[in-house]
Amino acid sequence: MKQNLVNVDIAIVGAGLVGAALAASLKNCGLTIALIDHQTQESLQQNLTSASSVNEFEPRVSALTLASQSLLKEIGVWEKINPKQIQDYQKMKVWDELGTAAIEFDSAELYQDSLGCILENKLIISALHSTLAFQKNIKPFLGNKLNSIQLLEGEIDQHRLTLDNGQLIQCKLLVAADGANSRVRQWASIPTREWDYQHEAIVATIKTSKKHQNTAWQRFSETGPLAFLPLADEGETQQFCSIVWSQETAHAKSLMTLSDDDFLHVLAKSIEFKLGDLDAVSTRYAIPLRQRHAKIYVKPGLVLLGDAAHTIHPLAGQGVNLGFKDVKALSEVLKEAEQQSVDVNNMVLLKRYQRQRQGDNLLMMGAMEGFKRLFEQPDPIVRWLRNTGMSWVNKQDFLKNQIAKHAMGLSL
Secondary structure (H helix, E strand, O other): OOOOEEEEEEEEEOOOHHHHHHHHHOOOOOOOEEEEEOOOHHHHOOOOOOOOOHHHOOOOEEEEOHHHHHHHHHOOOHHHOOHHHOEEEOEEEEEEOOOOOEEEEEHHHHOOOOOEEEEEHHHHHHHHHHHHOOOOOEEEEEOOOEEEEEEEOOOOOEEEEEEOOOOEEEEEEEEEOOOOOOHHHHHOOOOEEEEEEEEEEEEEEEEEOOOOOOEEEEEEOOOOOEEEEEOOOOOOOOOEEEEEEEEEHHHHHHHHOOOHHHHHHHHHHHOOOOOOOEEEEOOOEEEEEEEEEEOOOEEOOEEEOHHHOEEOOHHHOOHHHHHHHHHHHHHHHHHHHHHOOOOOOOHHHHHHHHHHHHHHHHHHHHHHHHHHHHHHOOOHHHHHHHHHHHHHHHHOHHHHHHHHHHHHOOOO
16 A cells, blocks of 8 residues: 655546646646546557447547637647547538428538537547656556545645555645546535436437538427537448437436337437438437536635536537636636746636636526527427527528637637
8 A cells, every 4th residue: 555645736636538638738837737537547548440330439429619629739639639530510400390490500601611520538538648648747646546635724725635545645736627426526515506407318329321411410309409410430431420319318218228220210210311211329328417517616725627517418519618618727827827936726816717617607508508498398489489580590691600609619
């Protein structure tokens, strides 16, 4: 059992997308960082090849905005991802099952090469950890669980962490990047506002008979949205998509009991055969959906990041993008602290991060909740207003493009 003590400026608990991205953002500064995760280095940094069948894709994918891509380029991660595994999409088609209205977004109208891209999460995580390898100021503690946290009160409050192998880590700033059910947040007794959507999201990879046309497809229904997100495959067939199908819990459980053939038939009908018959489906997963928002993001010597601070309905694919916005804001604050020779746990600086991110996250969460409730309304008058509004917006190029720019993370 190790009992030696390692002193660092920052300890990041969670080496997933946002935790590793924060470490990568700070890799060339003068701050010392401990990166802690129960997953091993080998599981996080894999040699990944392009997929050619539904079960070779990871079910968890991210729809990265141009702003998120820009962050990954800035921190030297993007160049480590095989371009053939990046699926850009130039169009997004959104429509309502209870009407004729639709909105179509096109990157050409915005003078952009794409609206965003779809990537398997494991590709991003592997590239992040490849970037972090051999960085002198980053000390990885991977493959070890966090056992306990102790607050050391003094002139400068610090936290002492104990890992399951006995390793002790002492830090001035503890960053919780350990996900929606964050143990660090719970230990710090940070209250959250949360509610259960009574929905589950079914995720899987689908092989289609028609090409996806580098297009993201989203259909809204009374029982929940269905998204088909295009994937890049080894043969460049354009016939693989990742689905996120949010349904009321009872219906989702019923769908999960169907045979693959029956599920594919119901799914093809639900997307109105836009991609033809569906030929194959990977293993399916059902994920309970819950919205959660921490009432505060910072305490003395502690800060919440990504899903540890906020979780959002997946209907717009904004979860990881909000997390990367958190990373950018927090890394800028911490770099400023180092440049000004201010302690990284300075509450004035940490509260600036909270102000920057809390409002933006709440705005996006509110917008997604509004969308969800709007499309769940079966009332004929609401349906008429909804379809009329969608048709009107689709004809207003300036307004439609402003909406697209905001979703892409571009300056308005």
